[in-house]
Amino acid sequence: MRGINPRVNMIHSSEQQTLIQRAKQITEELQQGVKKSYKEVISVCGDDTHSMGMKPLTFVRQVIATCIYPELLQDDTIATDARQRAERLLKECEGGSVGKYCSYSPIRGIHHSVCEFISKRDGGVPCSVENIYICCGCQDALLFVLNLLVHGEGLDQTGVLTPIPSYNAFVMGLESLGAVMVPYYLCEEEGWELRVEDLRKALYTSRSHCSPRILYVINPGIPTGHVQSRKSMEEVIRFAAEEKLFLFADEVHQDTVYGEDSQFVSYKKVLFEMGPQYSDSMELASFHSVSKGFIGECGLRCGYVELVNIDPSVKPFVKAFFNIQRSPPITGQIAMHIMVDPPKPGDPSYSTFSQEVKFKKDTLVYNVQQVQGIVDTLPGMSFQAGCGGIYAYLRLYLPPKALQQAKDEGTKPDRLYCMRLLEEEGVCLGVGTEFGQKEGTYHIRMCILTPTPKVKEVLSRLKSFHLRFLQEFA
Amino acid sequence: MRGINPRVNMIHSSEQQTLIQRAKQITEELQQGVKKSYKEVISVCGDDTHSMGMKPLTFVRQVIATCIYPELLQDDTIATDARQRAERLLKECEGGSVGKYCSYSPIRGIHHSVCEFISKRDGGVPCSVENIYICCGCQDALLFVLNLLVHGEGLDQTGVLTPIPSYNAFVMGLESLGAVMVPYYLCEEEGWELRVEDLRKALYTSRSHCSPRILYVINPGIPTGHVQSRKSMEEVIRFAAEEKLFLFADEVHQDTVYGEDSQFVSYKKVLFEMGPQYSDSMELASFHSVSKGFIGECGLRCGYVELVNIDPSVKPFVKAFFNIQRSPPITGQIAMHIMVDPPKPGDPSYSTFSQEVKFKKDTLVYNVQQVQGIVDTLPGMSFQAGCGGIYAYLRLYLPPKALQQAKDEGTKPDRLYCMRLLEEEGVCLGVGTEFGQKEGTYHIRMCILTPTPKVKEVLSRLKSFHLRFLQEFA
Numbered sequence: 001m002r003g004i005n006p007r008v009n010m011i012h013s014s015e016q017q018t019l020i021q022r023a024k025q026i027t028e029e030l031q032q033g034v035k036k037s038y039k040e041v042i043s044v045c046g047d048d049t050h051s052m053g054m055k056p057l058t059f060v061r062q063v064i065a066t067c068i069y070p071e072l073l074q075d076d077t078i079a080t081d082a083r084q085r086a087e088r089l090l091k092e093c094e095g096g097s098v099g100k101y102c103s104y105s106p107i108r109g110i111h112h113s114v115c116e117f118i119s120k121r122d123g124g125v126p127c128s129v130e131n132i133y134i135c136c137g138c139q140d141a142l143l144f145v146l147n148l149l150v151h152g153e154g155l156d157q158t159g160v161l162t163p164i165p166s167y168n169a170f171v172m173g174l175e176s177l178g179a180v181m182v183p184y185y186l187c188e189e190e191g192w193e194l195r196v197e198d199l200r201k202a203l204y205t206s207r208s209h210c211s212p213r214i215l216y217v218i219n220p221g222i223p224t225g226h227v228q229s230r231k232s233m234e235e236v237i238r239f240a241a242e243e244k245l246f247l248f249a250d251e252v253h254q255d256t257v258y259g260e261d262s263q264f265v266s267y268k269k270v271l272f273e274m275g276p277q278y279s280d281s282m283e284l285a286s287f288h289s290v291s292k293g294f295i296g297e298c299g300l301r302c303g304y305v306e307l308v309n310i311d312p313s314v315k316p317f318v319k320a321f322f323n324i325q326r327s328p329p330i331t332g333q334i335a336m337h338i339m340v341d342p343p344k345p346g347d348p349s350y351s352t353f354s355q356e357v358k359f360k361k362d363t364l365v366y367n368v369q370q371v372q373g374i375v376d377t378l379p380g381m382s383f384q385a386g387c388g389g390i391y392a393y394l395r396l397y398l399p400p401k402a403l404q405q406a407k408d409e410g411t412k413p414d415r416l417y418c419m420r421l422l423e424e425e426g427v428c429l430g431v432g433t434e435f436g437q438k439e440g441t442y443h444i445r446m447c448i449l450t451p452t453p454k455v456k457e458v459l460s461r462l463k464s465f466h467l468r469f470l471q472e473f474a
Numbered sequence: 475m476r477g478i479n480p481r482v483n484m485i486h487s488s489e490q491q492t493l494i495q496r497a498k499q500i501t502e503e504l505q506q507g508v509k510k511s512y513k514e515v516i517s518v519c520g521d522d523t524h525s526m527g528m529k530p531l532t533f534v535r536q537v538i539a540t541c542i543y544p545e546l547l548q549d550d551t552i553a554t555d556a557r558q559r560a561e562r563l564l565k566e567c568e569g570g571s572v573g574k575y576c577s578y579s580p581i582r583g584i585h586h587s588v589c590e591f592i593s594k595r596d597g598g599v600p601c602s603v604e605n606i607y608i609c610c611g612c613q614d615a616l617l618f619v620l621n622l623l624v625h626g627e628g629l630d631q632t633g634v635l636t637p638i639p640s641y642n643a644f645v646m647g648l649e650s651l652g653a654v655m656v657p658y659y660l661c662e663e664e665g666w667e668l669r670v671e672d673l674r675k676a677l678y679t680s681r682s683h684c685s686p687r688i689l690y691v692i693n694p695g696i697p698t699g700h701v702q703s704r705k706s707m708e709e710v711i712r713f714a715a716e717e718k719l720f721l722f723a724d725e726v727h728q729d730t731v732y733g734e735d736s737q738f739v740s741y742k743k744v745l746f747e748m749g750p751q752y753s754d755s756m757e758l759a760s761f762h763s764v765s766k767g768f769i770g771e772c773g774l775r776c777g778y779v780e781l782v783n784i785d786p787s788v789k790p791f792v793k794a795f796f797n798i799q800r801s802p803p804i805t806g807q808i809a810m811h812i813m814v815d816p817p818k819p820g821d822p823s824y825s826t827f828s829q830e831v832k833f834k835k836d837t838l839v840y841n842v843q844q845v846q847g848i849v850d851t852l853p854g855m856s857f858q859a860g861c862g863g864i865y866a867y868l869r870l871y872l873p874p875k876a877l878q879q880a881k882d883e884g885t886k887p888d889r890l891y892c893m894r895l896l897e898e899e900g901v902c903l904g905v906g907t908e909f910g911q912k913e914g915t916y917h918i919r920m921c922i923l924t925p926t927p928k929v930k931e932v933l934s935r936l937k938s939f940h941l942r943f944l945q946e947f948a
Binding site: 043100172 | 525545
């Protein structure tokens with residue numbers, strides 16, 4: 001190929017990818033009759049709860065199916081309010097078809113619904129439709145808003161303060177845009193808390209090689225599940241204001257805060273409650289998505305970003321981009337419409353909808369306890385349980401001989417561990433190196449918004465493997 | 475905003491956008507009871523045939539609705555083969571839900587179906603699943619493949635040979651990536667033919683200020699509808715080979731070739747039939763989409779790109795990008811599955827499917843004749859009818875006084891024309907400046923894959939406006 005953009009080399013396949021490929025191969029081997037000590041591979045490495053067996057929400061699917069095939073408006077087996085919602089949404093599509101382009105005009109009214117949702121969530125903090133941009137999933141919006149701000153070379157190159165652990169796709173995105181990733185470490189010992197002193201240290205150090213312009217925070221944490229306290233968020237906001245950083249708040253897991261006494265508070269709410277000194281000037285982007293939470297519709301691809309205090313001169317470009325270059329799929333927009341405006345008490349679908357959501361929440365709470373229960377009995381493993389999100393992120397304490405073995409094989413210790421677990425027990429977990437970790441620490445991630453029997457099976461296989469592994473390398 | 479990527483300024487709202495906004499306002503005014511000489515605004519400026527009233531294909535919608543809401547697998551009012559297809563596709567989704575992520579693994583088997591489609595279309599030319607990338611609409615894939623190749627500054631900056639006319643979103647995309655747009659003009663007098671001498675001229679001129687690395691061709695033409703002859707394509711391939719250009723073939727309108735004696739031939743087929751001298755080395759990207767053609771599912775967002783002869787060392791990045799950063803929505807993938815593998819003779823849905831497609835094709839052919847019939851009677855307007863695509867692209871010959879008026883108003887003459895047409899007759903057309911045109915020429919675009927009564931109404935309003943306009947500025 002003649003002349004390739006040198007940044008292309010920054011986009012790379014991940015460690016996890018190799019594991020996923022191998023998991024597929026093993027599944028094929030099992031189908032071809034190869035004998036193993038297990039009958040099927042269980043993959044809980046991702047964040048795709050439907051693929052792990054959680055059921056979609058009935059109301060969401062009824063509305064989308066009816067929009068797609070409007071003959072269902074006459075189908076009595078579909079709930080009345082689902083059909084009414086579909087009818088309303090179809091009226092908002094020119095030509096009455098969800099096959100219409102969404103450029104220029106996503107589903108009419110969707111911006112308003114998102115605004116009402118945000119404003120209600122934030123206890124009345126105002127929200128303007130002008131600040132809401134609907135996108136093809138939150139990752140897409142993140143990369144776009146990053147692209148607005150990333151520029152410069154050498155000392156002037158944009159640095160992005162990024163939590164460790166976070167996730168590979170974001171880091172890859174930074175690199176492909178030519179931004180400098182400035183890692184700040186979350187404090188595992190304190191339940192993965194974000195400590196401003198660690199932020200400050202990272203910022204000052206980075207100034208020797210780039211210009212930090214963006215602070216990326218994830219709350220609830222990915223993959224940690226840590227839910228920030230209001231006090232911690234206030235400190236972060238003060239720090240960002242002092243250092244003139246654009247604050248990126250990745251809040252895609254806001255629906256799944258399940259810890260007792262903990263609740264989700266948005267960065268925007270905290271910002272506005274800190275008064276005009278902050279809320280009049282602080283640049284904030286807050287991201288949300290239909291892929292996560294109890295809705296979990298990753299495959300439909302839709303999210304939104306709210307941009308607060310951005311330069312008015314930039315708005316037309318932002319608008320043009322989201323309207324013309326990124327036309328979010330309509331089926332995803334419908335899912336988002338329901339996410340921000342779900343069935344209400346008294347609606348025919350309310351009871352089913354609430355039960356389905358409650359079941360998922362209960363599953364999450366129960367599964368966390370299951371994980372904690374097993375980890376507590378195991379040597380060489382610890383778990384700082386979070387209060388939100390959909391993962392359990394476990395620390396491994398691996399014996400020196402295992403570390404040496406990994407070195408000899410030219411691989412990372414946690415990857416060695418996960419690959420062996422996959423081969424021996426047919427369980428595919430997330431590898432810590434994929435999320436970033438402190439030098440010398442090793443982790444594994446498990447999605448726990450997964451049917452409980454599956455989680456129990458995973459834990460049982462993990463336990464027997466783990467003990468065997470420790471013994472082997474003792 | 476502190477420090478903005480200077481390329482952001484390149485993304486701008488379009489001339490068309492202003493017209494579309496005004497069309498919406500007028501619609502609202504009419505709804506509020508404001509009296510006009512027309513009762514509704516008709517917009518045929520876009521390429522979104524559903525929003526203009528063309529109906530979706532029943533089979534497509536039945537399959538998607540059933541995948542979304544699998545209870546419909548038991549619904550007898552849905553065709554048997556639609557339910558069978560849905561059942562098959564659901565089996566290919568982990569967890570049996572189309573809400574699953576598509577990263578890492580789009581619907582299993584979809585790459586194979588696309589390959590079979592391409593290979594059959596190209597009379598047996600081989601196609602490898604390794605070369606097929608499923609994307610979130612063709613524009614997204616275009617920008618990504620461009621991004622692979624765009625780099626350098628000054629004389630080394632990547633130039634992209636771009637047909638004029640083409641369309642605004644592509645040009646905006648080029649600018650936002652930091653590529654240099656190198657225009658080559660299509661020959662209107664010869665039915666918008668692509669002449670290699672014009673390509674060569676453009677290329678040589680551009681070398682004084684950039685490094686042309688990419689040749690972008692659109693066949694059938696957007697907005698011209700011109701369908702290239704095999705001879706012309708061979709010339710283009712020889713030229714690209716001589717000049718070491720990466721060939722981008724935008725073939726999204728391949729399904730709607732309707733001219734007698736004309737048929738769609740892909741660049742890949744021609745390339746392979748020219749022998750290994752070309753087919754072993756020429757870098758080619760061919761794009762297709764579910765948004766266009768008789769399927770017209772713009773809102774579902776899916777397309778594919780086939781990459782031929784790309785550097786093997788680049789493939790992992792390409793794969794990582796499409797798999798991780800761009801997860802195409804599943805409902806779009808289902809539409810694509812049907813686009814490449816439609817009902818066959820003997821299938822329960824075959825007859826309805828064929829009739830629906832035939833109706834759309836007949837509509838297109840009839841509408842072209844209607845446009846030609848009216849334009850032939852009008853002074854100051856000409857039409858080089860194409861043999862493909864879904865637009866009529868008309869040339870306006872505007873009186874000097876109208877040009878002066880536009881100058882006085884600080885606007886483009888064709889925009890003045892379109893804005894007046896919109897105000898006076900409630901018809902919203904595409905403005906030539908949006909597509910690029912030779913200095914001193916003016917055009918309007920109309921989507922003609924639109925229900926015939928609507929096209930007739932548009933033509934009638936256009937005719938009376940046009941004559942009045944000519945008279946006013948005589």
